[in-house]
Amino acid sequence: MSPAEEVPAELRTLANDPLHGSAEVEEYFGDVYPRVRAFAELLADQGVLRGLIGPRELTRVWDRHILNSAAVVPFLGEGTIVDVGSGAGLPGMVIAAMLPERNVVLVEPMERRTAWLFESAEQCGIDNVTILRGRAEEVQESVEADVITARAVASVDKLVKWCSPLLSKTGHMALLKGRSAADELDRAKYVLRRAGFAGEVHEATTLASVEPTTVVTLRRTV
Template sequence: MSDALWQRQLETGLAEMGIELDQSQQRQLLAFLALLNKWNRAYNLTAVRDPHHMVSRQLLDSLSILPFVTTDHLLDVGAGGGLPGIPLAIVFPDKRFTLLDSNSKKTRFLTQCVLELGLGNVEVIHGRAESCDPQSRYRQISSRAFTALDNLVSWCGHLLANDGEFLAMKGQFPDDEVAALPAGWQVKSRHSLLVPGSDGERHLLTIDRTAQPQ
């Protein structure tokens, strides 16, 4: 797979999505993709192994939630191979991102990405969400291919600010998962996501509490 083809796919996809990035940011995104592709051979970071699909299913898919990231400090749970956290951190250098994963191989990869890409706005934490005890809770928590929605709110609800929201990235709309949400949680909004080069459906669900704690 040539770097030139990845670059053309990225430029075309960004244009279709109406996202304007400078050349430095585009180079960083492609450098991250190259790292992901290299480390994936040994660390099994992502199921996407066909280089022709990597720009769409990894970079563009992650960037599809850009309009919904409104907080100054986002937590990405089950960060895995750094999706969507690393691409978002590249695009939003003035925002802070905390990437949390319980797999030590994946957090080693994420730490290497932070070092090689010079991402001073990214913190990597190795640990389970249930055991995490941050100094302050997060206004937004992103999740991509991490777990079912009921697990997400059960495992990570204590990390979310009272008025915060989860940004849950899904493929087809997960009716069964929505129906299984425990009491006290609701789908605040749902959005179909545009991901150039992707044939399948992509959705973003924002989930918050149904009532503020007294």
């Protein structure tokens, strides 16, 4: 039996997450809170079983995954959003739940994960998503993004190579990164220069009690 299968149903819940049901979380999300909460609850129930999150993350779904994903929203601008390597739906499904008027495309190469994305969109009433199975390089003919997001997918230099062909002429990228984002940007400077992009590191906040998220934006210079 795998560690995931050892997690009993009564523990696959947000009940032990200190932020679940809190007034500050509900106030932060406002009118879209019911959709976001539905996705968070489904992720807690099915995420470990499907290998999307680890058992120890069940007490931190809101801050580690949902709010971390939500932090990128102010950097998205207008137009079509494409989440590359969407996986568990982070940040793509959270973005779609928060921005019901926007078209959000989730690109994911693994069949079992695309199945999860279809199911969670249906069950949570998130109907503004398009789900494509494939790698970024494989969907270039069918997708044009005004902004590309990605979380825990690859380094900046690789993302530029894979994803820049998906961008519209005025498009940009808003990538969720870790604390070493500045170093990662520095290592990618030659790739960025050749591709015609400039990068900037931002500290994105959500709740005062939650650690800020690092967002890297890449914008065209030519």
